[in-house]
Amino acid sequence: MKYIVIGGSAGSFQTVSAILANLPKNYPHAVFLCLHRLKNVRGGFVEALSLKSNIPVCEPFDKDQIVPGIAYLAPANYHLYVTNDGFSLTTEEAINHSRPSIDVTFFSLANTKKNDVVGILLSGANKDGAAGIKSILDAGGKIIVQSPDECQVKTMPLAAIKLTSIDYSMNTKDIIDFLKNLKG
Numbered sequence: 647m648k649y650i651v652i653g654g655s656a657g658s659f660q661t662v663s664a665i666l667a668n669l670p671k672n673y674p675h676a677v678f679l680c681l682h683r684l685k686n687v688r689g690g691f692v693e694a695l696s697l698k699s700n701i702p703v704c705e706p707f708d709k710d711q712i713v714p715g716i717a718y719l720a721p722a723n724y725h726l727y728v729t730n731d732g733f734s735l736t737t738e739e740a741i742n743h744s745r746p747s748i749d750v751t752f753f754s755l756a757n758t759k760k761n762d763v764v765g766i767l768l769s770g771a772n773k774d775g776a777a778g779i780k781s782i783l784d785a786g787g788k789i790i791v792q793s794p795d796e797c798q799v800k801t802m803p804l805a806a807i808k809l810t811s812i813d814y815s816m817n818t819k820d821i822i823d824f825l826k827n828l829k830g
Contacts, residue, residue, distance in 0.1 A: 647714045647830050648675040649728070649759045653748030653778070655682035655770030657798025659694075661818050662768070666699035666717055668822045673701050674830050677717040678728065680751040682744050682770065685723035692719055706733040720746035727754040742774035748802075752778025761786030764828065766821060768792045770802030780810040790814040790821060 654662060658681060669677070683691055695717070696703045705721040711732045712718075718733070720726035726746050727734040734754075741747035748767070752775060755763045765782035767775045769792055779789045789812055791803035796817045806812060816824065 647762070648828055649678065649712075649755055649763045650675050650766070650825060650828075651678040651680065651728075651752060651755050651763060651782075652766045652768065653680045653752060653770075653775040653802070654768030654792075655744075655748075655772065655774070655799070655802060657769030658792075661792060661821075663695060663698045664818050665822055665825065666695060666701065666703065669700050669825060671700045673715045675825075675828065676712050676714050677701070678720070678726070678751060678755065679703075679717055680720045680726060680746050680748045680775075682746075682748075682774070683722050685745065691722070695719065706735075708733060708735045720751060722746075725750045727751070728758055729754065730758050742772050744772070744774050748775035749778035753781050756781040756785040756787060759787075763787035764790070764825075766790045766792070767802055767806050769797035769799050771799045772801060773805035775802050776805035776809045779806045779812075783810055783813070788813050790816055790824065792821065793817045 703717045724735040794800040
């Protein structure tokens, strides 16, 4: 099993929706979504993503186990850590003005799942995710940034490109094709 982790902020919702809509129902990998969102709005995000998704979308609870074929969305106002035992949710200080922080989720996957991680950084308005995507690469995983030319807000992918060498810079269609053809 591979661990697909997708981070995004402003301008990423349509891309995430397209990815989830195009993954097959029997997708063999676990998907983690760390998306910046309003911290006081608890409902609606999972439901909106679920409307188009071919795989189940849920917000994990602390200590839940990871199951392939599910998209796990970091809950509003919680950092999402992935451990060898499952999930850990915390309310530590915001990082890069964000909770959930993309860097936190990316770091935790790099530390626990190493070269089985595929990190994807999408459109967004701050540098959250750049250091985390580098940690995935340093741990032996693969990293993709959404093509800055396609992004509504280029700051996140450009911060990652500036910080480290990127395996792939892709548009949404190519990201989908990559994920659909990913072998375990």
